[in-house]
Amino acid sequence: MNPESQVRPYPTRRALLKTAATAAIAVPALAGCVTAGKDDDAPAAAGADKTAENPLGVKADAPLEVVVFKGGYGDDYAVAAETKYQQKYPQTKIDHKGLQKVGEAMQPRFVAGDPPDVVDNTGAGRLDIATLVGASQVSDLAGLLDAPSLDQPGKKVRDTLLPGVVEDGTFAGKTVALNFTYTVWGLWYSKSLFTERGWAYPKTWDEMITLCGEIKKTGVAPWTYQGKYPEYINDPLLSMAAKAGGPDLVKAVDNLQPGAWKQDGLVQAATAFAELAGRGFLMSGSEALSHTEAQAAWCQKKAAFIPCGSWLESEQKGVAPAGFDMVMGTVPARGGSDKLPVTAVQAASSESFLVPAKAKNPAGGQEYLRILFSKESATAFAKANSTLPSVTGATDGLTLTSGLGSVRDAVTAAGRDTFTYRFRTWYAPLAKAVDDATGELVNKRLSPADWANRIQKAADQVAQDSTVTKFTR
Amino acid sequence: MKHGRWRFLLGALVPALVLHVVFVLSPYAQAFWLSLTDWTGVAGEAQFVGADNYVRLGGDSLFLDAVRNNALLLLVVPLVTIALGLFLASMLRTSSSRLGQGYRIVYFFPQLLSLVVIAVLWSFVYNPNTGLLNSGLRAVGLGAMAQSWLAEPAFALVAVMVVLIWSSVGFYVVLFSAAIEGIPRELFEAALLDGAGKWATFSRVTLPLVRESVQVAFVYLGIAALDAFAVVQVMTVGPGGPDGATEVIGLSLYRTAFSYGKFGYASAMGVALFFATLTLAVLALRSGRKERLELA
Incomplete structure (x- = not known):
């Protein structure tokens, strides 16, 4: 039998205060939690060799995680691009998430250094892109921009985009986001x-x-x-x-x-x-x-x-x-x-896709964007959502509604004279x-x-x- | 035997304590720590910046607007709500019982709606062209008084106050009614025999005896007035406008954290608000400590 407990069957006031004091000291120690994300670089999927078929050096069996804003445009267009990715790399496993509150869901993952491979940072709760850039959480997409377009032979991805799209995603000289829709x-x-x-x-x-x-x-x-x-x-x-x-x-x-x-x-x-x-x-x-x-x-x-x-x-x-x-x-x-x-x-372009700096499969993320920004994928998007995608010529040959038609005509008439x-x-x-x-x-x-x-x-x-x-x- | 009691006590207390520390105390502590850093909300690390965030609060004109508006809310909302609540509750006491019961239920209705729903409904009421308020004014020939209620700096905050008061008064009617019912009938009868009028009965008998309920109401309403985030966010122009006319601290905090990515600075706002609320609660509870009436 514990002699202590005989003397003091209940915690005394002093004991309580002591406990409270200990808790008060212990709590700040817990306070480090939010910012205690590990900085060590996750072992990014070692790139495979770059070939004409695989210009970004995607490792065929590395899994890919895609997070998409599921708002007015839904996420069928993103799933379609994932299907194509799967066809190209049958060994991979794709994890798709269509979310409404992308920012809320992604913030802890960025902090923990465990982000997905592609994020469509869009919608009311999106993360402030300038803040993400300031915190070095996004990767440079230069390699993707200079890669050959998927379905427009002889053109680089960079040359298939409407005027201003590359600039919109460029922060401090680095292009870190590609926007999929084009707004006028x-x-x-x-x-x-x-x-x-x-x-x-x-x-x-x-x-x-x-x-x-x-x-x-x-x-x-x-x-x-x-x-x-x-x-x-x-x-x-x-x-x-x-x-x-x-x-x-x-x-x-x-x-x-x-x-x-x-x-x-x-x-x-x-x-x-x-x-x-x-x-x-x-x-x-x-x-x-x-x-x-x-x-x-x-x-x-x-x-x-x-x-x-x-x-x-x-x-x-x-x-x-x-x-x-x-x-x-x-x-x-x-x-x-x-x-x-x-x-x-x-x-300006919006619906901003980025590849986090700490993604585990960055080459896969960029390859996914190369598929998404192909003319075929953009045309399908334009048809389904009557919205102008940021890929040049995506609406060519489509019958457009009065509004979208006027928007396309305005873009054509403006030529290089767009500003944002x-x-x-x-x-x-x-x-x-x-x-x-x-x-x-x-x-x-x-x-x-x-x-x-x-x-x-x-x-x-x-x-x-x-x-x-x-x-x- | 004693041993078993300790074990039981610990078994009952520890899980709750752990939950409390992890989900209540540690976020508080984290907010205090973050308010001293420049954390962006997405970075894995934060730089210690000392009191910089607090110094910055003093020069942030939008935040100062928010403090001014919250102070006005704090002055008006609790007073008017409590006055209305007491008035209606004491009227209910004197009215015939069945009708009074019915009213009590009706008054309580707004309490059943979520604050967001209330704000949406009232933003329809305030619509300058098709809203109930302006249509009503025009219908009774007062069209000249019709306003763009939420877009006029002079009226926007008042419009918010009305919604806050409307949504909370019912709860306090019920609270005060219960307190008034706890007063022995003989006291009212004695007052009546002594020739006390309605006002004298209210101020000399009812009010002193429901004092503690009123005090609690002040604390609750004070906290609600220091918040007001939901109504302002949903209903007002901007939100928080026009031009800061309805900005509140909670809204500044939210915007700073989630649109500007300045979680450190936003935490400083939160800590300031925390101390304001704490001070208010302590003051309100202290002020009423002096005398306690014992009912014989």
Whole structure:
């Protein structure tokens, strides 16, 4: 019998305190857990010899794990590419995961140094790509880009992609992500409504203002926008600025140059949108509508124009009435001495596929992407999802809906004149500041000059913040 | 025999204690540690940066907006909710019993809905063009008062407060009703005989005797007011807007961690919020310690 227990049948107050103190000391020791991921490199599948058939040196029997965002596009297209991979390498075992919350599921695996071989880092819960780059968690895809295309003889993978796709995935000189879909931003309108009323899509901002006056007289609001998320109205504003100032303006903004937001092109564009609000050309109440509400009002012909990316048509499936015939027009030019033609479009790729730096089968991951980005796979994707893939010519010969057709025509007309701002992905806090300021601008609570000042201040703050990884283009 | 008791005690306590340490205490401890680092959320390692994250909080204008809004919520939401709850509960006491029971159930309805559902429903109510509120105003000829409730900086936070109060008041009606029912009837009868009016009965009899329930309600509502994340995230423009008008600490924290990939800095916000909540709870419970009424 334990004599102690006779004296003290129950833990005394002191004993309890002692235990508590021990626990308090022990707990910080546990605290290391989250960041205790091992740094030792997992034994990556030793590459096989590189041949014409196997340019990336895939080890035929190494297993492959693919994680795909299963959102609006589903994951059938990714599974199809896996099937082809399996046919090419019958000995391999493929582990496929179609997830909605890719970030949540992948974060612990990145931390633990045990990521899959391919990740489609997309969707609302995706991991911040700039953060992944900063933490050296993603691998350079240069080998893949220089490998021959799977089904376009004589071309490298790099040459089969639409303009801007490689740049979109490039951080600090390294291409670490390949985006599978191609998005173009513009102004949407109903072709049938415009024909019926005899309205012509404007090429310049002056024509736009005149047309808006006419539209307003008929009782239809000229514009609506997805006010709950001010980034939607930002896109045409920044597009107009980019056309006026050309690639130099965009670069200055992305490179956080001093005074970049006070460039004439930007202030002029802000003035244009302030005018739109000032003249009452925005549908009243738009400022509080969510994207679904604003887009539904537009489909009910309560407003003539709405700014959006090229996903709009598939998003409005079932909402837009028959014969609505939505088409996308490019943002009108501010006029005068624009550096880019009016056909220039803001275009960027998304649905971003990457091969983690600590993947166990990186060659297999790249080979998988080579199959996914083949023309055959991209065409099948375009057919199934009426969305433009980022592979050149993937929609050739397909019969397209009015919206997707207008998007493809816009891309063709733009040629090399596409542009995209990178600050949104590079510096998320700056993007938030721009969204807030533009929301205030189009609600007449902020003047164009103050708009520029405010964003410039936020940009300077990011530039001076030593904890933010900086990128340049 | 005694030996067996120890074994039993340990057997009963240890599993719970281990679970508590692993799933409650250790995340807390980790958050404290992470708040002193620059952890990005995806890296396998984190650099120790000392108090940098806390220094940065003071200069983060959006975070300061959030603190201001949470402070306003803290001032308004508990007071109004408790006042309404007490009013309705004491009205229910005096009303005929069957009708009162029915009302009590109706008041409790919002409690059965998830906060996200409530926020979605209210965002429909606040819709400037087709919402119930503006349509109602227009129907009774007050169309001039119709607003873009969630997009006007002057009204957005008030709109959030209304939802928070609406969703919680029912619970406190039930809580206070139960407390009021615990008061012996004779006290009310005595007050009535002494010629006390309704207000005097409420302020001299009811309120002092349900004091402890009110205190607990303050703590709960205070914590809810320091949070408010779900309603703001789902309902407001931005979210957190327009231009920071409805930003709350929880939202700043969430965005900093999951959109900006700054888990270290976000942890610092979390730790600050933790201490704010703790202080509030201690103050609220201390303030009521002085006297305890004994019911004879």
